[in-house]
Amino acid sequence: GQQENSGWSSATSKPHMHDDRLKAKAKRALRRYFEKKRSPRFMLSLVILATGLVGFGLSYGLLKAGLTGMWLRYPLSVLGSYTVFLGLIRLWVEIEKRNIDPNDPEILEALKNDSAPESDYRKSKDSGWLDWLDIPSGIDGDGFFPILLIAAVIGLLALLISIIGAAPVLIAEVFIDVALASLLYRHLRVAANEHWLGTAIRKTWGYVLGASLLLSIAGFCLDQMAPGADSAGKAIRQILRRDA
Numbered sequence: 484g485q486q487e488n489s490g491w492s493s494a495t496s497k498p499h500m501h502d503d504r505l506k507a508k509a510k511r512a513l514r515r516y517f518e519k520k521r522s523p524r525f526m527l528s529l530v531i532l533a534t535g536l537v538g539f540g541l542s543y544g545l546l547k548a549g550l551t552g553m554w555l556r557y558p559l560s561v562l563g564s565y566t567v568f569l570g571l572i573r574l575w576v577e578i579e580k581r582n583i584d585p586n587d588p589e590i591l592e593a594l595k596n597d598s599a600p601e602s603d604y605r606k607s608k609d610s611g612w613l614d615w616l617d618i619p620s621g622i623d624g625d626g627f628f629p630i631l632l633i634a635a636v637i638g639l640l641a642l643l644i645s646i647i648g649a650a651p652v653l654i655a656e657v658f659i660d661v662a663l664a665s666l667l668y669r670h671l672r673v674a675a676n677e678h679w680l681g682t683a684i685r686k687t688w689g690y691v692l693g694a695s696l697l698l699s700i701a702g703f704c705l706d707q708m709a710p711g712a713d714s715a716g717k718a719i720r721q722i723l724r725r726d727a
C-alpha cells in the first residue's frame with residue numbers, strides 16, 4: 484500500500500538527486516538486504532565451485548587435444564569457464580528476483596537512512612577489484628620456482644577469499660541492472676543504463692584476469708620443476724619422488 488512504499492518514495496523525494504546517486508542508494512539497500520536475509524557468499528561459493536568443475540573439464544579436454552603446457556592450458560580453461568560463471572550469476576539473480584520483496588523492512592529502512600556519504604559511492608565506483616593485489620617485482624636467490632609457485636598459490640587463495648567476501652556487492656550490482664527494468668523501476672523511476680552482462684563483467688574481469696595470470700605462473704613453475712609432467716598432480720608426484 485501507500486504506507487509500505489513510503490521508503491522507496493523517499494528515495495525519489497529529492498527532485499535534483501542524480502540517477503547515479505539514486506541507484507547507489509538502492510545498491511546499498513540491496514547489499515544490506517542480501518547480507519542479512521540471504522546467503523550471498525555461500526551462493527557465490529557454489530557458483531565458483533561449479534565454474535571450477537567446468538574449468539577442470541576444459542583443461543582435461545585441452546590436454547587430450549594435445550595442449551600439454553600447463554602454463555597455457557590452465558589460464559585458457561579459466562577464460563573458457565568464465566562464460567559459465569556469467570551464466571550462473573544470471574541464474575542466481577533470477578532466483579533472487581523471484582524471492583525478493585521490494586517492501587521488505589530491511590530494504591525500506593536502508594532507503595530511508597541514506598547515511599553513506601557521496602565519497603563512499605565514488606570510492607566504490609572508482610576503485611578496482613585488483614587494488615588489494617601486491618605482487619613482488621622479483622624474487623632473488625635459490626629456489627626461485629618453488630617460491631614463485633607458493634606465491635602464486637597464496638595469491639589464488641587470497642583472490643578466492645576476496646571475491647567471496649565481495650559477494651553481497653556483486654549480487655547487488657548485477658541485481659539492480661536486471662531489476663530496474665521491472666521490479667524496482669516503479670519505485671525509483673530510474674531507467675537501467677547498463678546491461679547486466681556489462682555490470683557482471685566489469686565487476687569480475689579483474690578476478691578472472693588475476694586467476695588466469697596466477698595459474699599461468701603456477702603452471703610455468705610446475706613445468707620447470709617437473710619437466711615432462713602434463714598436469715599438476717603428475718608434477719607434484721614427480722617432485723615428491725625426486726625429493727624423497
